[in-house]
Amino acid sequence: MERKNKALALKTFIKLMRASASISGRAHTPLSEEGVSDSQFGVLEALYQLGPLCRRDLIEKILKTGGNITMVVDNLEKQGLVERSRSSEDRRRVTIALTTKGREVIERVYPRMEESISREMSILDEEELETLSALLKKVGLGKR
Numbered sequence: 001m002e003r004k005n006k007a008l009a010l011k012t013f014i015k016l017m018r019a020s021a022s023i024s025g026r027a028h029t030p031l032s033e034e035g036v037s038d039s040q041f042g043v044l045e046a047l048y049q050l051g052p053l054c055r056r057d058l059i060e061k062i063l064k065t066g067g068n069i070t071m072v073v074d075n076l077e078k079q080g081l082v083e084r085s086r087s088s089e090d091r092r093r094v095t096i097a098l099t100t101k102g103r104e105v106i107e108r109v110y111p112r113m114e115e116s117i118s119r120e121m122s123i124l125d126e127e128e129l130e131t132l133s134a135l136l137k138k139v140g141l142g143k144r
Contacts, residue, residue, distance in 0.1 A: 027120045030112035034105060039072045041113070044081065044098065044106040052097035081105055 024038070031041050042062035047053060050061065059069050073096055076082040081102035087093040098106065121129060138144075 023117075023120050027113070027116045030109050030116055034109045036105065036109060037072075039068065040076055040081075041106075041109065043069070043072055043076060043096075044102060045110065047082065047096065047098045048103065048106045048110065052095045054093055054095055058096060076102070 028038060031038065036044070039062070043058060046058060046061040050057075053061070055069055055073070058073075062069075073082060073084070077084065079101075080099055082096050083099050084094050084096055087095065124132065
């Protein structure tokens with residue numbers, strides 16, 4: 001890669017990170033009002049959309065490390081938002097599920113997050129959103 005392209009790549013990356021931080025800060029107001037972290041929301045949302053999951057599946061769905069997921073689930077369990085249960089067939093397999101309280105929290109905060117994020121992204125028209133989405137997917141996958 002030419003020096004000019006390397007500089008442009010770095011400049012673009014910095015803009016991407018700054019935009020992400022800026023949007024996250026503004027869009028996550030419903031989470032802070034509910035006392036839920038970004039990672040906790042990710043776990044609650046995955047369990048809400050997909051149903052009970054094991055730790056490995058949660059890691060894949062929300063792209064966090066194993067240690068981070070354990071800590072997040074521990075904290076959600078302390079708050080009474082999720083519960084763990086061991087499989088009767090394989091005691092090593094632990095399934096994580098929403099509690100009634102957890103379902104109430106995600107059902108309250110999810111629509112507010114959806115609205116908040118929609119408001120943030122409303123500066124782009126539909127075509128721009130589709131283009132940005134495709135470009136981010138391409139970069140995220142790391143494939144040409």
